[in-house]
Structures are given as structure tokens and as C-alpha cells.
Amino acid sequence: MRNMTETQLTDVVVERYASTPDARLRYLLQTLIVALHDYVREARLTETEWMEAIQFLTRTGQMCDDKRQEMILLSDNLGISALVNLVSAGAPEGATETTVVGPFYVPNSPQREWGETILLRETDEPSLIVRGRVVDCQGAPIPDAGIEVWQTDSNGMYDIQDPTQAVDNLRGHYRTNAKGEFLIRTIRPTSYPIPTDGPVGELLEATARHPWRPAHIHAIVTAPGHRPLVTHLFDAEDAYLDSDVVFAVKESLIRNYAQNSSEEDAARFGVSAPFWELETDFILAAQD
Structure with a gap:
């Protein structure tokens, strides 16, 4: 775990999920981890920017109730x-x-x-x-x-x-x-x-x-x-x-x-x- 490169860290995280019993869930998680890690490296994301993103997603979840689905609205607006x-x-x-x-x-x-x-x-x-x-x-x-x-x-x-x-x-x-x-x-x-x-x-x-x-x-x-x-x-x-x-x-x-x-x-x-x-x-x- 010590002195890992950026790419080695991704490999280690992906490996930690290798024992996920459900094959489809394992594939979805490992693919998502690789894509997110690639994004962080490519964008050279700062800790401040990541914290702002976390706070944004937190507020998005807090807006949801039985009549309002802000997470779907976000997914829609990102084209996802x-x-x-x-x-x-x-x-x-x-x-x-x-x-x-x-x-x-x-x-x-x-x-x-x-x-x-x-x-x-x-x-x-x-x-x-x-x-x-x-x-x-x-x-x-x-x-x-x-x-x-x-x-x-x-x-x-x-x-x-x-x-x-x-x-x-x-x-x-x-x-x-x-x-x-x-x-x-x-x-x-x-x-x-x-x-x-x-x-x-x-x-x-x-x-x-x-x-x-x-x-x-x-x-x-x-x-x-x-x-x-x-x-x-x-x-x-x-x-x-x-x-x-x-x-x-x-x-x-x-x-x-x-x-x-x-x-x-x-x-x-x-x-x-x-x-x-x-x-x-x-x-x-x-x-x-």
C-alpha cells in the first residue's frame, strides 16, 4: 500500500472488489471505480473541488421526498x-x-x-x-x-x-x-x-x-x-x-x-x- 502511484491505487481498489459475489454488481462497481479514477486523474481534481461536489450531491439528495426527485432531475440534466x-x-x-x-x-x-x-x-x-x-x-x-x-x-x-x-x-x-x-x-x-x-x-x-x-x-x-x-x-x-x-x-x-x-x-x-x-x-x- 505504501508509495503507490496513481494507477496502482486504482488497481488496488478494483482488486478489493474482486470478491463481490454477484458478477453483474462486481462488474458495475469495478467499471465505475476505473471511470471515476480516470476522471480524477485527467481533471487533476483538487480536494476543494471534490468536497464541493460531495456537498452538491448531499444537497441534491436532501431535496428528494415523495413528491420531488432531485436525483432523477440531476441525472436527466446531465444526459445520463x-x-x-x-x-x-x-x-x-x-x-x-x-x-x-x-x-x-x-x-x-x-x-x-x-x-x-x-x-x-x-x-x-x-x-x-x-x-x-x-x-x-x-x-x-x-x-x-x-x-x-x-x-x-x-x-x-x-x-x-x-x-x-x-x-x-x-x-x-x-x-x-x-x-x-x-x-x-x-x-x-x-x-x-x-x-x-x-x-x-x-x-x-x-x-x-x-x-x-x-x-x-x-x-x-x-x-x-x-x-x-x-x-x-x-x-x-x-x-x-x-x-x-x-x-x-x-x-x-x-x-x-x-x-x-x-x-x-x-x-x-x-x-x-x-x-x-x-x-x-x-x-x-x-x-x-
């Missing part, structure tokens, strides 16, 4: 979440692409009936009807698939951020019919800034980056025998598509909204005209 998604998704060609889940997912969203709205407040805003099918990669419909959706309200905040919103506002869990079809009623999403009142906000300010995400609807789509799909539906007209603060936009997930002024169509969907329409299919890959 997007990179993990890219290297691990592995969906076959033709399946809907995945993207990050984000820090504002809440499990067990309430079940919504066919075409029921997820907006739990009165509004004069035009409704948005999202409809389509859940199908497999061969185009066959998948009946009774689950579609869980969530989005911000018009003020750019999720219900768990905003005490003025009803619990489960703009969240809901739908199911497809026998033809694999679904019908969701909501409002058109808006672009919004991520929270900047914590360590992630400090990082954005220090690096002169904006905090904005392009307008989108989150969706998790599940069905027996198929891979779960975590994805977004992005608004094609949004100004932040090319500078999403969490690097989650994929070209195939950008959608166009159409305005419908037909009173007949509005009555069919139980909304007022004019309203917005978004037609999209979710294509699920078979479970390995």
Missing part, C-alpha cells in the same frame, strides 16, 4: 437518463421509441373511462382528444392494453408540484377496447421549465443553460407478452424541441396537432368546438 435509455432500450425496428420517465411520475394513477378527461378543473381552453390504437409490430391490435398518461397543467406545473391543483390532475390510466383503440381527453400540453430552486437549478445557472422542456404528454403503455413502453408525445410546434434541457426528444416521437372546428365531431367526443386532435398509435415490441 437519456444515455441509459439509448443503450438499454433495444426495441426492434418498427416499435415506438422509448424515452426517459422523468422525475414527476406517480404510480397508481386513477383508472379513467373511455374518453374521460384527466383535467380536474373548469377551463375555457380547447380540449385535446388523443386517440389511436395499441398494436404489435405486425400491426395486430392489442386489446385491454394499459395506457398511463400524465402532463403539466397550463401553468407548466405537475399536480405534485402545485398545491392549487387537485390530486391526480392531468393523470390517468386508460385501457384499450377489443380493437386495441383508446380515447383520451385532456388539454394541449405546454412547454415548461423544470424546477430551478434546488441544486440542479444552481448547476443550470452556473453553466448558462435554460431550464425548458418542450411540450409533451408522458405515456407508459403495457400489455401481457409485450415490453413496457415509456415514451413521450412531443408537440411539433414547440420552440424547445432542439434544446430540451433533459435531452429526451426523439424525432419519431414528435407529433402534429390538428384543430377541428366541426360541431358534429365535438359532440361525438363530448367537447366544445373548436378542439385539438392528436392521432397516434403505440407499437409494442414482443417480450423477450
Whole structure:
């Protein structure tokens, strides 16, 4: 242990983890140690800088609770979440692409009936009807698939951020019919800034980056025998598509909204005209 070089120290630390029983955990830890040690050597990191990093991560953890996940927010803003998604998704060609889940997912969203709205407040805003099918990669419909959706309200905040919103506002869990079809009623999403009142906000300010995400609807789509799909539906007209603060936009997930002024169509969907329409299919890959 005495008089070790920088590289020898790394070798010794890696060797100390060589007896980790779980092979995958052993590989993950040893690879992480090598990468971190390489970073320290390459950056010539000082003790003061490392202590600042430790304090930053400590504050990040302290910001987390049952409604706020600052660690996920940090992962998103460093592009780690997007990179993990890219290297691990592995969906076959033709399946809907995945993207990050984000820090504002809440499990067990309430079940919504066919075409029921997820907006739990009165509004004069035009409704948005999202409809389509859940199908497999061969185009066959998948009946009774689950579609869980969530989005911000018009003020750019999720219900768990905003005490003025009803619990489960703009969240809901739908199911497809026998033809694999679904019908969701909501409002058109808006672009919004991520929270900047914590360590992630400090990082954005220090690096002169904006905090904005392009307008989108989150969706998790599940069905027996198929891979779960975590994805977004992005608004094609949004100004932040090319500078999403969490690097989650994929070209195939950008959608166009159409305005419908037909009173007949509005009555069919139980909304007022004019309203917005978004037609999209979710294509699920078979479970390995």
C-alpha cells in the first residue's frame, strides 16, 4: 500500500472488489471505480473541488421526498437518463421509441373511462382528444392494453408540484377496447421549465443553460407478452424541441396537432368546438 502511484491505487481498489459475489454488481462497481479514477486523474481534481461536489450531491439528495426527485432531475440534466435509455432500450425496428420517465411520475394513477378527461378543473381552453390504437409490430391490435398518461397543467406545473391543483390532475390510466383503440381527453400540453430552486437549478445557472422542456404528454403503455413502453408525445410546434434541457426528444416521437372546428365531431367526443386532435398509435415490441 505504501508509495503507490496513481494507477496502482486504482488497481488496488478494483482488486478489493474482486470478491463481490454477484458478477453483474462486481462488474458495475469495478467499471465505475476505473471511470471515476480516470476522471480524477485527467481533471487533476483538487480536494476543494471534490468536497464541493460531495456537498452538491448531499444537497441534491436532501431535496428528494415523495413528491420531488432531485436525483432523477440531476441525472436527466446531465444526459445520463437519456444515455441509459439509448443503450438499454433495444426495441426492434418498427416499435415506438422509448424515452426517459422523468422525475414527476406517480404510480397508481386513477383508472379513467373511455374518453374521460384527466383535467380536474373548469377551463375555457380547447380540449385535446388523443386517440389511436395499441398494436404489435405486425400491426395486430392489442386489446385491454394499459395506457398511463400524465402532463403539466397550463401553468407548466405537475399536480405534485402545485398545491392549487387537485390530486391526480392531468393523470390517468386508460385501457384499450377489443380493437386495441383508446380515447383520451385532456388539454394541449405546454412547454415548461423544470424546477430551478434546488441544486440542479444552481448547476443550470452556473453553466448558462435554460431550464425548458418542450411540450409533451408522458405515456407508459403495457400489455401481457409485450415490453413496457415509456415514451413521450412531443408537440411539433414547440420552440424547445432542439434544446430540451433533459435531452429526451426523439424525432419519431414528435407529433402534429390538428384543430377541428366541426360541431358534429365535438359532440361525438363530448367537447366544445373548436378542439385539438392528436392521432397516434403505440407499437409494442414482443417480450423477450
